[in-house]
Amino acid sequence: MxxxxxxxxxxxxxxxxxxxxxxxxxxxxxxxxxxxxxxxxxxxxxxxxxxxxxxxxxxxxxxxxxxxxxxxxxxxxxxxxLQDGSSSYQDIVAGNPLSVIVEAMQSNHLASIRDTTSLLNIERLESVVDLLCKARRIDLYGMATSSIVAQDFYQKLIRIGVNCTAFSDSHMQITSASTLSKGDVAFAISYSGETPETIDALSCAGASGASTIALTSYGSSTLATNADIPLFSSSLEQGMRRGDMASRIAQLHIIDILFTGMVSTRFKDYIPKLEQSYLNVQQYRHKRGGQMK
Amino acid sequence: MxxxxxxxxxxxxxxxxxxxxxxxxxxxxxxxxxxxxxxxxxxxxxxxxxxxxxxxxxxxxxxxxxxxxxxxxxxxxxxxxLQDGSSSYQDIVAGNPLSVIVEAMQSNHLASIRDTTSLLNIERLESVVDLLCKARRIDLYGMATSSIVAQDFYQKLIRIGVNCTAFSDSHMQITSASTLSKGDVAFAISYSGETPETIDALSCAGASGASTIALTSYGSSTLATNADIPLFSSSLEQGMRRGDMASRIAQLHIIDILFTGMVSTRFKDYIPKLEQSYLNVQQYRHKRGGQMK
DNA sequence: CAAAACAAGAAAATTATTTTCATATTTAGA
DNA sequence: TCTAAATATGAAAATAATTTTCTTGTTTTG
Known part of the structure; x- marks a missing residue:
């Protein structure tokens, strides 16, 4: 070998x-x-x-x-x-040369994606995709690091004409959650699953009648327990405080799967919009470029 | 692939x-x-x-x-x-069942991280880490998808007390770029490397005397050419319009390496700040929780 | 205890690579 | 169309990397 x-x-x-x-x-x-x-x-x-x-x-x-x-x-x-089998998370400590960091990071991120994929429950994913496709309105909740993931999902959904908003302001989250109703979806993201602002928002959304989805690191957490459908990204060893880097990659991996799932099942509805939004940006750029010359 | x-x-x-x-x-x-x-x-x-x-x-x-x-x-x-056929980038088409999507997505993301890692030039990374550590001020530029990556980097840098800002508004980008000077760093992110707003901002920053860094997909692009130091994430086959998903993961991978490199080389300066920012958030939450009960 | 065999570095020789410079060619503008 | 600028390219010089040679010191063996 x-x-x-x-x-x-x-x-x-x-x-x-x-x-x-x-x-x-x-x-x-x-x-x-x-x-x-x-x-x-x-x-x-x-x-x-x-x-x-x-x-x-x-x-x-x-x-x-x-x-x-x-x-x-x-x-x-x-x-x-490495792809088949051995997946070990490496902690990163002081004074490591960059070459070691690069190797460790690659190993962590690969492991994170692999582990997350293996944890996925296809049926549960299908339910989520279905809910998201049928939703009248989608709310995305996430604080700090998780707001990045929420923003990412938001940008994707906007491109296919889905009615959705991403909140990282805790007051706005609650405000919006209380206006949801049956047929709407609240999607909450939290690495720890214990972020109080996010938990509150999701609970509020559930009380308003919306379907609730949680994306957290694997393990029993308050957020996952409170959600109608919990989704999990792989969790790293405890105490690895810098470990939310790999977790965020894993969460984006799940987002990509959900989004692609939506586009794939509703191809005829979504693809033209996706193409159109792409072309419009290109055209706008071209026009602007022409004007500038 | x-x-x-x-x-x-x-x-x-x-x-x-x-x-x-x-x-x-x-x-x-x-x-x-x-x-x-x-x-x-x-x-x-x-x-x-x-x-x-x-x-x-x-x-x-x-x-x-x-x-x-x-x-x-x-x-x-x-x-x-070639032996197991699972290493190539898979395009995702209509009507694929979720199980296929999950596999394709895993394959794409894994390949993207591996390819990006293999393209990395350690010395160039070291120069970038050094520049970032010594920078008086750091500007991050990125539009649309790339703004997510910029935001992510921004959040990390803030946590270690680095003076930086992430701009996705093109006017603000230029405005800020023109106020940079020697010793400052402008860091531009663009999947295509041809986003005009981002190119303008980086050029402006360079003209103002700042060091300029570009993070784009592999290949010769205007943005990479204009930067003092270009960094590359792996590029997918052309025409795969949904391919920026893997690219974004690869770019975050590079951000993680840069950030960890900064923390690792300046362990004594940064780690206490990192710990402190973590603890402060925890403490604040605890206090808030108490008040609410 | 010598003589042979071996290990290893310094420096010379060789080879490979990069840079510089001069020239030819193409492109863009008048 | 013609000229000037930009670009492409190879020859050759400069540099850098690698290999070989030669020498010295060390170990092994009879």
Missing amino acids: APILNALDHEMSKLSHMERKLAERILASPGEVIHMGIRELAEQCGTSPATVTRFCKVFHFKGFPDFKVKLAAEIAQSDYG | APILNALDHEMSKLSHMERKLAERILASPGEVIHMGIRELAEQCGTSPATVTRFCKVFHFKGFPDFKVKLAAEIAQSDYG
């Missing part, structure tokens, strides 16, 4: 002192090594370029550049392998 | 005669090209090494060796993907 890195590890005992240092460095972060020069790698291992070249030849590569290209290919493949 | 080869194909019309020959040769058998020297490739295309180097820079690579390593990684990925 990973012939090169495997070989480095396995042949470790047969290598000389400096060669072992090289092998260790490469195994530690191969992703970094493929972007290094021979001089740089040698320095980092307290050795000389000559030794690096010899090292590459020991493993039957033409030279260092050849080694890099082959290693890059191997890494790309094994990164891909 | 294959951002580099895709870009070569897609940008073909914008390339010059010799550059097109190069693109064609590379597309014909990329697997061969990654094992060639610059001289060899030049010869096979009846051109000079100089043109090859320039060609690589057009596509924002550091140089020919950098191009080879990145291409090797991409080929390895797509080869692997």
